[in-house]
Amino acid sequence: MTKIKDSNEPWKGGMAKNITFIVTKDCQLACKYCYLVGKNVKERMPWEVAKTFIDYVLDHETDPDFAYESVVWDFIGGEPFLEIELIDKICDYIKTELFRRNHHWFNSYRFSFSTNGINYHEKAVQDFIKKNREHLSIGITIDGTEKKHDLNRVYKITEKGSYKDVVKNIPLWLEQFPFGGTKVTISSADIPYITESVLHLYGLGIHEVNINVVFEDVWQEGDDLKFEEQLMQLADAIIDGGYYQDYSCSFFSELIGKPMDPERDNQNWCGAGKMLSVDAAGNLYPCTRFAQYSLRDKDAWIIGNIKDGIDKNKIRSFLTLDRVTQSPQKCLECEVASGCAWCQGENYDAAQTHTVFQRATAICLMHKARVRANNYYWNKLYRKLELEDLREQYEANKREVKPEIC
Amino acid sequence: MLQYLVIILDDTSVAYCHADNPLEERNLMPLETLKKGILFGMKQNLMIQYVFPDYALPEEYASIIESIDNVKIYPIGKKPDTGLNDESEADVEVAMDIPENVDAQNLVLRLSFSEMLKQKDEIVKLFAQGKRINLCITDVEQFADEQIEAYKQVLNEWNTALLDLYKQGQSPQFNLLTDRMMLEKMHNCEAGVSNITLAPNGKFYLCPAFYYDERMQVFNQMNHHQPSSDNSVGDLEKGLDIPNPQLLKLNYAPLCRKCDAYQCRRCLWLNRKLTWDLNTPSHQQCVMAHIERNASRDLLNDIRKVGEFMPEINIKEIDYLDPFDVRKEF
Ligand code: SF4
Ligand code: SF4
Ligand code: SF4
Numbered sequence: 001m002t003k004i005k006d007s008n009e010p011w012k013g014g015m016a017k018n019i020t021f022i023v024t025k026d027c028q029l030a031c032k033y034c035y036l037v038g039k040n041v042k043e044r045m046p047w048e049v050a051k052t053f054i055d056y057v058l059d060h061e062t063d064p065d066f067a068y069e070s071v072v073w074d075f076i077g078g079e080p081f082l083e084i085e086l087i088d089k090i091c092d093y094i095k096t097e098l099f100r101r102n103h104h105w106f107n108s109y110r111f112s113f114s115t116n117g118i119n120y121h122e123k124a125v126q127d128f129i130k131k132n133r134e135h136l137s138i139g140i141t142i143d144g145t146e147k148k149h150d151l152n153r154v155y156k157i158t159e160k161g162s163y164k165d166v167v168k169n170i171p172l173w174l175e176q177f178p179f180g181g182t183k184v185t186i187s188s189a190d191i192p193y194i195t196e197s198v199l200h201l202y203g204l205g206i207h208e209v210n211i212n213v214v215f216e217d218v219w220q221e222g223d224d225l226k227f228e229e230q231l232m233q234l235a236d237a238i239i240d241g242g243y244y245q246d247y248s249c250s251f252f253s254e255l256i257g258k259p260m261d262p263e264r265d266n267q268n269w270c271g272a273g274k275m276l277s278v279d280a281a282g283n284l285y286p287c288t289r290f291a292q293y294s295l296r297d298k299d300a301w302i303i304g305n306i307k308d309g310i311d312k313n314k315i316r317s318f319l320t321l322d323r324v325t326q327s328p329q330k331c332l333e334c335e336v337a338s339g340c341a342w343c344q345g346e347n348y349d350a351a352q353t354h355t356v357f358q359r360a361t362a363i364c365l366m367h368k369a370r371v372r373a374n375n376y377y378w379n380k381l382y383r384k385l386e387l388e389d390l391r392e393q394y395e396a397n398k399r400e401v402k403p404e405i406c
Numbered sequence: 407m408l409q410y411l412v413i414i415l416d417d418t419s420v421a422y423c424h425a426d427n428p429l430e431e432r433n434l435m436p437l438e439t440l441k442k443g444i445l446f447g448m449k450q451n452l453m454i455q456y457v458f459p460d461y462a463l464p465e466e467y468a469s470i471i472e473s474i475d476n477v478k479i480y481p482i483g484k485k486p487d488t489g490l491n492d493e494s495e496a497d498v499e500v501a502m503d504i505p506e507n508v509d510a511q512n513l514v515l516r517l518s519f520s521e522m523l524k525q526k527d528e529i530v531k532l533f534a535q536g537k538r539i540n541l542c543i544t545d546v547e548q549f550a551d552e553q554i555e556a557y558k559q560v561l562n563e564w565n566t567a568l569l570d571l572y573k574q575g576q577s578p579q580f581n582l583l584t585d586r587m588m589l590e591k592m593h594n595c596e597a598g599v600s601n602i603t604l605a606p607n608g609k610f611y612l613c614p615a616f617y618y619d620e621r622m623q624v625f626n627q628m629n630h631h632q633p634s635s636d637n638s639v640g641d642l643e644k645g646l647d648i649p650n651p652q653l654l655k656l657n658y659a660p661l662c663r664k665c666d667a668y669q670c671r672r673c674l675w676l677n678r679k680l681t682w683d684l685n686t687p688s689h690q691q692c693v694m695a696h697i698e699r700n701a702s703r704d705l706l707n708d709i710r711k712v713g714e715f716m717p718e719i720n721i722k723e724i725d726y727l728d729p730f731d732v733r734k735e736f
Contacts, residue, residue: 301682316730317683320660325685352649355683357658
């Protein structure tokens with residue numbers, strides 16, 4: 001008799017395989033910074049594609065590519081909740097199959113969503129949440145104040161801002177996911193709103209704000225100095241307002257801004273190649289950023305399809321990538337290199353040749369500005385804590401903000 | 407450092423490496439282009455290697471071709487007549503079948519894997535002719551793990567034949583088996599690094615295969631920022647302009663830089679075709695090169711049983727065929 005796996009097995013998220021369904025390329029919004037250049041309403045994933053894909057993945061349980069202890073099933077779009085019925089069916093099928101196959105991912109899986117939050121309250125979405133509560137993580141994207149949010153996150157055609165429709169769902173979401181975090185993406189025009197936006201999100205009850213500048217080459221001259229100024233204002237507000245105790249903002253981290261050792265610190269930043277994405281046509285990608293709808297200049301990097309499986313030659317470069325080989329000399333010699341991120345998809349898209357080995361450094365000045373403000377933040381915070389005799393206590397209890405690896 | 411300039415004299419010039427030449431219509435390099443190409447080679451201090459088609463070139467080409475020291479690569483039995491009789495030791499004849507007679511000191515034998523297996527005994531006969539034999543497999547991309555044993559076996563049989571020749575005091579040269587025994591570091595194709603190719607259109611390419619691909623519109627992705635982009639890496643007017651040149655170098659190839667299959671071609675063209683990244687080899691290429699490496703090790707050990715041979719060379723025993731599989735420990 002096959003043994004039924006212990007349902008109390010811990011979640012081993014650190015060693016999780018990340019598997020993404022691009023369920024639809026449609027979205028209610030047309031965000032101005034959206035990297036999905038080829039969004040459209042036609043490409044919705046048929047059930048047969050989803051099922052064949054799941055079978056493929058689960059049939060390869062022992063393959064080194066899938067030998068991770070846990071799995072995160074990610075659903076993205078467009079807006080994934082537009083396809084809630086399909087998603088519900090997919091998740092039911094995954095659960096049944098994991099059980100039926102006595103698969104090692106049974107009870108070691110997560111369903112993960114990044115949503116614009118607009119139809120979060122609808123019955124179908126809520127029913128799904130109730131059914132899968134224990135295995136869910138959902139992030140709602142809200143960019144900050146109404147003004148900042150509506151600057152970018154507007155409805156298609158009408159171009160009306162979406163803030164009000166999203167914010168009304170935040171209390172329900174936080175009730176269901178009290179530790180829910182939000183992702184904020186900063187582009188050139190957003191810089192003046194950073195401080196007020198982060199404080200606004202804290203005010204809404206969101207404790208974790210993950211914030212990134214875009215990797216694309218969108219920056220104007222002087223943006224770095226404006227950015228630094230905003231971050232210093234934010235540092236003051238967080239420290240003076242005492243937010244540092246219970247809230248986090250990923251801009252500030254003690255791990256960033258240090259030189260990196262070419263041998264010890266040679267890992268690749270991004271997880272492309274270790275992840276796997278499938279689109280509506282059943283094509284497989286090393287990460288969604290390599291699907292055609294996310295690329296400006298290059299052809300999609302398709303690594304296989306659900307019928308023939310993965311062509312392993314097509315993921316070899318991702319799995320042998322390291323920091324030093326892809327970085328220009330300036331990054332190898334950089335005094336503040338740690339925490340300076342890249343996106344493999346953007347690297348590929350911006351590269352001069354067909355390669356993932358040419359690191360794009362459009363964020364260079366922005367990272368340096370962030371490092372200066374970050375140094376200011378920690379110097380100021382620690383001095384304050386020392387004067388209050390609270391430093392030891394803070395250090396013992398502090399939440400470690402890990403740099404977010406995509 | 408660049409050392410060689412390969413000049414493809416005609417679109418139908420003989421293919422001498424992994425890629426077949428699919429171009430069937432003659433398109434001779436204009437004389438002016440040829441002159442400029444030679445001048446480029448002289449100024450850059452490059453050794454010129456001409457690649458000939460199977461027909462005799464117009465007379466006026468002969469003196470231009472011979473205006474500089476050169477190496478000739480030509481179809482078997484079609485030795486170019488340029489009026490001079492100073493053939494180079496490095497001249498290469500290229501055959502697609504077992505030749506009856508080899509004129510030049512070097513033979514490139516281009517065969518598919520299955521053809522190679524079929525002709526294995528005929529190939530043995532070539533070893534004793536005192537020429538350098540380069541066997542080039544033309545369908546590396548089709549090589550499947552199921553063929554590993556067959557490849558091991560044929561190399562093993564050839565080892566026996568080579569060993570006999572060594573015992574007789576000869577020094578046969580056969581790229582797949584004897585090169586690795588002599589090498590202390592990587593010795594690869596180095597397209598774009600030590601050699602560059604000039605096509606009849608006056609443009610530079612990493613190697614002829616990239617020119618064929620461009621002409622056949624196979625993989626038009628060298629540079630997406632220019633809509634009319636092609637595979638070329640410069641031309642005679644503006645000079646060489648290789649995008650991301652560092653990625654052609656061994657140091658920028660995470661697997662190859664640590665590998666000791668020193669005889670491997672490390673074919674950039676196959677890399678791009680199969681993995682889409684010039685610096686990343688395919689499973690097929692690595693496995694085949696490692697089978698050859700291991701067979702060379704066996705041959706070296708066998709020769710040493712007979713007498714001292716290349717004492718400074720040490721090929722260690724390994725338990726993988728694809729460095730990718732051991733990349734974490736690598
Ligand atoms: S992009 Fe700029 S800041 Fe980042 S590591 Fe390179 S040199 Fe340093
Ligand atoms: S065997 Fe593979 S890793 Fe080694 S040199 Fe050849 S292509 Fe590179
Ligand atoms: S890259 Fe080198 S080994 Fe490959 S086909 Fe071209 S010349 Fe031959």
